[in-house]
Amino acid sequence: MQKYALLLLLTLASFTTWSQDKTPTITDKTKNSKAYSGYFNFYWDEKDGKIWLEIDKWDQEILYVNGLSAGVGSNDIALDRNQLGSDRIIRFVRIGPKVLMIQPNYDYRAVSNNPDEARSVAEAFASSTLWGFKVEAEENGKALVDFTPFLLRDAHGVANRLRTSRQGSYNVDATRSAIYLERTKNFPKNSEFEAIITFLGDPQGEWVRSVTPSPDAITVRMHHSLIELPDANYKPRSYDPRAGYFMTGYRDYATPIEQPVFKRFITRHRLEKKDPNAAISDPVEPIIYYLDRGAPEPIKSALLEGARWWNQAYEAAGYRNAFQVEVLPEGADPMDVRYNLINWVHRSTRGWSYGSSVTDPRTGEIIKGHVLLGSLRVRQDFLIAQGMVEAYENGTNPDPRLKEMALARLRQLSAHEVGHTLGLAHNFAASVKDRASVMDYPHPLITLDNNGNIDFSKAYAVGIGDWDKRSIIFGYQDFPDGTDEAGELKKIIDENLKMGFQYITDEDSRAPGGAHPYSHLWDEGKSAPEELRRIMRVRQKALSGFSEKNIPVGAPMGTLESVLVPVYLAHRYQVEATAKVVAGVNYTYAARGDGQATNQMIDDAVQRDALNALIATLKPEFLAIPERIIALIPPQPSGYRRDRELFKVYTGLTFDPLAAAESSVEHTLDLLLHPQRLARLVEQNARSKTRLGLAELLDALFAVVQRDRPITNPYLMELNRMTEKSLLHHVLNLAGDKEINQQVAAHALLSLSKLELNLASFGASRDANQSAHYAYLREQLRTFRADPSVYKVPAGPAMPDGAPIGCGE
Incomplete structure (x- = not known):
């Protein structure tokens, strides 16, 4: 009797083990789940909050696309609503109890009828396995996998973006993340999934603080699509x-x-x-x-x-x-x-x-x-x-x-x-x-x-x-x-x-040291210098009429500054276009035999005209903000603040017309004295000695601030001193830069020597402001000469944010 009882127990144990090892059918596994029929059938398990994906397309190419359907709301962080992520071809491969999602490498191919030739290339370059799944159920050649972990990951790289934008270190919190069923749908040729993803972390940046109610917990939504690829008729x-x-x-x-x-x-x-x-x-x-x-x-x-x-x-x-x-x-x-x-x-x-x-x-x-x-x-x-x-x-x-x-x-x-x-x-x-x-x-x-x-x-x-x-x-x-x-x-x-x-x-158009004379962002007209002069006239007209009537009745007077900024800097983009004409090169994406320009120096007279137009933006008469406008603009009122849309200031809370002018001067000099532009100027002058050269350009710039006739208006004189300081800083930068064309550095050193001679010839000034200015110039030169490798040029105030000025990328 004991023998038969023992045999029965062994039989039951064996049956239990076999029952546990046997993979259930998809029908049994999903009997309590809601079915979504479509391109890939899937099931919603309400009890466990899971998406079960039914895979029946083996070794077929499928397009997988992810995106961010609900974003963070900061342009600087760049995680926007309905932002597309990557699009990748994938295929599902089953190996025993596993299903792998593999991305083939389409960057390297052998378009050939010879399968061995195609295979040799496929095996030479790596593919990428994006995910691995365990088969949870199967039926009639189909496999059921838990798709939830794939959907609840940081597919869009949000944490990395927050980190690289210095907003903090964040990680996905699984307890605060879930499938978003409202936007999880199925269609005959595409299956759509969406998930609520919450990131926990230590907020470190102002951008993330400005757009999230609790910046330590950032919740977004990520979307995933499995899409049938087009037919082969394209x-x-x-x-x-x-x-x-x-x-x-x-x-x-x-x-x-x-x-x-x-x-x-x-x-x-x-x-x-x-x-x-x-x-x-x-x-x-x-x-x-x-x-x-x-x-x-x-x-x-x-x-x-x-x-x-x-x-x-x-x-x-x-x-x-x-x-x-x-x-x-x-x-x-x-x-x-x-x-x-x-x-x-x-x-x-x-x-x-x-x-x-x-x-x-x-x-x-x-x-x-x-x-x-x-x-x-x-x-x-x-x-x-x-x-x-x-x-x-x-x-x-x-x-x-x-x-x-x-x-x-x-x-x-x-x-x-x-x-x-x-x-x-x-x-x-x-x-x-x-x-x-x-x-x-x-x-x-x-x-x-x-x-x-x-x-x-x-x-x-x-x-x-x-x-x-x-x-x-x-x-x-x-x-x-x-x-x-x-x-x-x-x-x-x-x-x-x-x-x-x-x-x-x-x-060819975005680089600040760019050379093309006709390809620019936010420019107008066939001639960059002519258009710069035209915009300067429009700017002058707008400034002449600028008043409290530029804002509505009841608006804080401090908001006038935000309206003034784009008027005062209306020339900024045309300055960039005009700077490219100096040492410019006309070229195209030419093909052999099409007759297009390939490498043509801009006419010397046109280059000199562009230089003269740029010099006009450095003159104190252009830079001065009228006294009546300055008198209109108080500090920002309570509830408002100085943000990056306003001028940078040295004066604390108050409007600073000198810093506004300095930002404009820095803009012109940054572009005109770009090392790449000056290297082209040296190269072009070497090919034709009659052309505009770097020595002539630097002399022309110093002539702007070292006038033969004195400026009697104290405000204009202070603007002139500010411009000379900025010019000196730029030339010192060129003179000490070991990475640029060294003939450019040599010309910069020559200009500094000329300045030192001029300063030595200046006697004591009765004007304390001018005496202080000369003392500053001499000290900057002395410090640079003592050790150029450690000399640091003071940074000028940056312009208020400009691009995008209402235009697109």
Whole structure:
């Protein structure tokens, strides 16, 4: 009897172990969960707060995209609402009890019919395994995994961003994080998941403190998408650096030896004519963009109008109704990949707008256009206009021209950012050819009418630009079967050149030591020096009429300073453009045989004209703020504060007109005396001795402050002394810099020697201010001569924040 009892116990134990080891079916595992059918079936386990993902697509390529659906609200931290993260191709691979999410390496390929050749490249370069899952249930070749830990991680890199922006050290707190079911949905071709993620940490920065109710606990929402990739019918279009598009590419090791390994293509949406042979045709499927429902009027109408301008470009490319813009349907998820979105984003401070996209990494096909427009940008344009005229002459109702100008800019901004999501890069040379592109950064063209009054009527261009039409023709023209596409694209580029279009983009336009004479941010006109002088005249007119009527009745008088800033510094961007003409080089993204400029020195007379225009911004008469304006501006009242939008001051609470002028002087000298620019000046003068040289430039600058005729106005004289100190600091920096062209340093040393001789010839001054000034100059020179390696030049006051001035990135 005992023998049979023991046998029974062993049998039961064996059965229990087998039952525990057996993987349950998906049906049994999810019987108490809510099912979501779609691209990837998944289940919501209310009791445990888990998402169970059913995987049935093995070794299939899938697009995975993550983003930040609810952000932090600080432009400086740059974690915005509806911000896209990375887009990656992934595939699920099952190995025993594990499922791996693997990202293949598409940067290196072998486009070949030979599988061995393709495998040799795939094995040569690393892939990335993004996550590993345990199989919790299976059924009919499908596996069920717990997707929750994958969703509740810091997929968007929020903690890293907070750390690198010096806002503190934060980590995800799992106890305060959960699935956000309201935005977790399923569709036939995409599965959408969202999670509430809370970060705990020690707040260290002012930015994070200014936008969170409890800065030690920052809660955001992160979105994840699993998306079916497009079919194989999209045909990539070859990239041409002259066409104005963003590039995608990869290295193809199956390429014949005589051809380049790196393959380049443009990024663009898929668009096809119903009848490719017709000059004008409806599209097979139009490109439709949707506007955020959160945008209020009249902003909503302005954004819709500006974005719709792009249909003009598609009409030029032979399409009818190919580009459409509508308001997002009620209940639609803005993170859903099926919707090209124009998002209206709020931040605590004004900041950049962005045009990004979800792109198929294999081909460059744009799957989703995604625009983020900062809501405070429109107010900056309003502020620019407010300072130019007596905006509140009638009391509390502003001059209607202010809102008109701000909305005009908003239309252009909407078109600009949408342009990026169509595949287009910036064209900063477009302003030279009659504002030929919305992809430039336009400074408001505020003019003087025939009566000498401020005129806003031409502030911003209306409609899509001629360059933009040519770009869309290049990228989206649908050629009939049998067409030599490469030949037709070359014809488009050749025609662009005949029409006089130039295309120069970011890397050649943003550098402070940049050399291109025509490609600038926020400039106007064909001649940078002429436009600088014109803006200076407009600035002078605005300052001559500046009064308490620039703010509404009842507004604190201290707020006049924020209105004054963009007026006083109205010339700042044209100074940058003009500085690039000095030692400038005209060049293009030329191809062999197209006849474009490759490396041409700017005409010497033009360079000298630019130098003279810049010198005018250093003169005390230009820098002086009228006494009546100074008298209007008290310290900031209680409840307000001096922020980075205002002038930096040395005077504590009070307005400081000398520091305001110094920031302008520093701006001009920073740009004009950039070491790279001066090195080009040395190089150009070496090639042609009659050209403007560095010695002549430095002598001209010192001549501004060492006048033959004395300045009798004490205020102007103090401005002149301030400018000479700033100039000396810049030259001392050049003289002691071991990293720059040493002939530049040599010329700087020569200028210092000349200054020392001049100072030695100056006798004692009856003016104590001037005597103190000379003593300061001598002491700076003595300290530098004693040990240049340890000498520190005093830092001048930085300009108030400028970019973005209501313009886009």
